[in-house]
Amino acid sequence: MNSNVDHRKPRLVFFQWDHQPNANAAGYLLLHMQQQVKCLATHFDVFVINRDCDYSEICDRYEPDLTLFESGYRSHGSRRIKITNTNTHIAVPKLGLHNADPWCDRRAGFLSDMEQWGIETYFAIATMTPEYMPAVKENLFVWPNFIDPEVYHDYGQQKVIPVTLTGQAYGLYPWRQAVFPMIRDRYPCLVSPQHAYESKLAAQLLSGQAYARALNASFVVPTCGTMGGEIVRKHFEIPGAKACLVTERTAAVEAAGFVDMENCVFVDGGNVVERLDYLFAHPDETRRITAAGYSLIHSRHTLSHRPQIYQWFMLNKGLQFGEKIIQSGPFGDLAKVRRISKQESVHVVWEASDRALLKQGDLLLQQGRVEEAKHCYLSCLDYVSYLPEAKFRLAVCALREGDADRAYDLLVDLIKVTIVDYGALDPDPVEWAYFLLALICRGQFERARRLQDFYPSLSHDEFRRARLVIAQLARSADGVVSGRHDRERKSIHQPFDRNDFEWLEWFAETLEQCRQPNLANVLRRASLGASDDEKVSPPRFTPDAGWRLRAYSGIDGLMIKLRLNGLRPNVPPLPEFRYLWHLARGLVPRSQRGPLRRIRMALSKPPVGSGN
Known part of the structure; x- marks a missing residue:
């Protein structure tokens, strides 16, 4: 026997939310979180970090073989922790854990977290998550629910x-x-x-x-x-x-x-x-x-029958070029296969009720039957009142009906869920793209132009098209990126499959519906490549009215000039997003934030016609 063989468990650092006991929370929620740690401990030496921390410092202290990041949780009294310096210790593999329902409205926040933390492989506790996040399906595995047999067993109770x-x-x-x-x-x-x-x-x-x-x-x-x-x-x-x-x-x-x-x-x-x-x-x-x-x-x-995360760790250690890891089923084991084999993970095949309604609504919307499509999307909200896919599509329907204000309000609410309620660093790229488009449809082109670079790390084909529209309307389309980005941000949304010409025509029609015929005309001529003699003069845009809006923009610009980007809020400089409130909150130490609540409403009250 070789006495030098290392029989220790691999070390796992689990960055878990702060799920401390809460007097108002259901006790079983805390038990679920504790049981997840207990399950991981069957294969790993687990170190739980549930406080704000520096990733580099944690790795130096615990020397993990693997790190796991909980994300996407819909807080019920739990606190999302802040983790910095995650771009260090690149030799330590990182996994994301989507610890939430598959339809949760924090999915965009989850994808933002994964991007910020440099994580490309994910586990989910729900078997249907791959169907609700198809953009990451290839790198998504299931670590399904289980029981703790020390709690759930036959107590010999009389069946009364x-x-x-x-x-x-x-x-x-x-x-x-x-x-x-x-x-x-x-x-x-x-x-x-x-x-x-x-x-x-x-x-x-x-x-x-x-x-x-x-x-x-x-x-x-x-x-x-x-x-x-x-x-x-x-x-x-x-x-x-x-x-x-x-x-x-x-x-x-x-x-x-x-x-x-x-x-x-x-x-x-x-x-x-x-x-x-x-x-x-x-x-x-x-x-x-x-x-x-x-x-x-x-x-x-x-919990002893859930080795999937450990299996991934062991397989990944010996993964060779041309190989990948797949899962045999939602409750199955993980295995290595050759990429050339075309084998894929086996996921649950089941059309959930909301997915069926979305599919039906999309077909109706493509046929121009907007009112019927809206009925399908509204029916989705009868199941899940906050379902982001349904709300996003209702915003698209509002644009097609010429109600840009309604579309804008819906998109503001979606973005606020991700960057305010959840606290992600940036929104879903498709939602952000259509937020900019809704601004243009409201006649607020200058605001859209100023905000297009507010989240510099965002990239997506729909966002590229929104930027292309802004450039063409500003008559500065030369040199605009027209191809796909090298690394596209993942979105929870799946826009309709259109080429650029079809998409630009669709948006030109949308501008006409929203009573912006001049902009529609400029966009059509630009997209058709009109000659110099045929080109129309660029439209004249009136500056955004209102001293409050100018003040918001000026303050944000001053923060940039003073090189205080690190103190800028991650919300756009608009009253709808309570920009000044978030700015003040970031500047004031946590211990002195109480007085801010008394001025919150004064700072955040939106102007007439703005979103909540």
């Missing part, structure tokens, strides 16, 4: 609860909306209240062992994976605590190994009563299904 109804049942959960009332009206039930994550009452919800024991005392427990067909923790917690899982049939659930009437029961609104009557009339059959579900979970879906 016929049905337990737990979890929220609003628009995001159409299956629960259909099924829960039918069950509640027919059978004795233990019903958990539907408190929101942020509610002060959320802390009163059952969690941990108390929740597991309640499941263990139940005959059947229904749950679903939302309108997205996702597989959520409850799918594993219920059978893992030895209760009979009643659920919706989806591709993700079947990929996890669930089989109808073998280890779970698939139902819908049309047969739920019939099937539950059968289960209660045949207790031996119910016990058999329950036992099989318990066996499935404890043999395939505990």
Whole structure:
């Protein structure tokens, strides 16, 4: 035996958000974060960093073999940490962890974080995330949900609860909306209240062992994976605590190994009563299904069955030129293959309800049926009220209807979610491009021209086209980059596939709808390459009116002249984004920020006609 063999676990530094106990937060959320660390510790020596830090200093101190960055979380009392100097220690591989729902409106913030931190490979906890972020699908793997068997197991509780109804049942959960009332009206039930994550009452919800024991005392427990067909923790917690899982049939659930009437029961609104009557009339059959579900979970879906991040680390160490890493399925192992083989990771194939509506709306929009397209996009918001893809498309519809103000407001709100609410350094590049286009459609060309370089690291084909429009309208198109950028920023949006000529014609038509015919005419002539004799005079643009807007622009310009770029806020110098508030907040130490709240409204109140 070679005594020099190093048997130590590889070192993992996990940059996790500050998920400290919060009196108003649901206890199970904190447990989920702790269980993720516990899962990683099965293969790594884990060091959790949940405070603002210097990446270089952390690497010097802990000498990690791998670093993992949590990102994209939709905060429920948790704090996103700030990490600097991530461009150092390039020999240490870095991974991103999208620890959120696949439809979350922080996805643009996640992609911004990954760009800023120089991360090109990602893991997600949701099986459907590749479908919601197709731009990074090739480098995205799934580290799916699991249970901690020390919490979820058979406590030997007497089965005294016929049905337990737990979890929220609003628009995001159409299956629960259909099924829960039918069950509640027919059978004795233990019903958990539907408190929101942020509610002060959320802390009163059952969690941990108390929740597991309640499941263990139940005959059947229904749950679903939302309108997205996702597989959520409850799918594993219920059978893992030895209760009979009643659920919706989806591709993700079947990929996890669930089989109808073998280890779970698939139902819908049309047969739920019939099937539950059968289960209660045949207790031996119910016990058999329950036992099989318990066996499935404890043999395939505990924290010891989630080695995907460790597998990537080991495979990446020996990765050769011409090789890549793929995943055999959302719950499967990772493996190396030759790039020439054309093998790809296997993802869940399932058309979520919102994706189907988006696809239908896009087809209608391309056919010019704007009102019908809007109905599809608005229907998406019935599932997820903040869905960014639907809001972005509604902004495009508003432009096509000539309502530039409405489009502008929608785009302002989208950008604020990413750079203000989430705190990313820059917005989604497609949203930023259309924000500039909406400004032009409002007749605020000069503002769009000044803001086009506000986020210098942004690059995307739609953004290139927006810059091309600005250059052509300013009659300075010569030398403008017309090809694609070498490194295009990833976006959560997938604009329609048009060539440059088709796109410019589309925008010229949009300008006409927004009562900007002169600009449309200039754009058409420029895009057609008119001769010198045919060229029209450049349009005259009136400066942005209002002393407040001029003041915002002047202050930002002064910061640049004084070389104080590091103190400039990451929000555009406009009242809609509360630029002065963010500027003051950055200049004042954290301990002295209290008085700022008293002047916040005075600084941030937008002028008439501006966004909120």
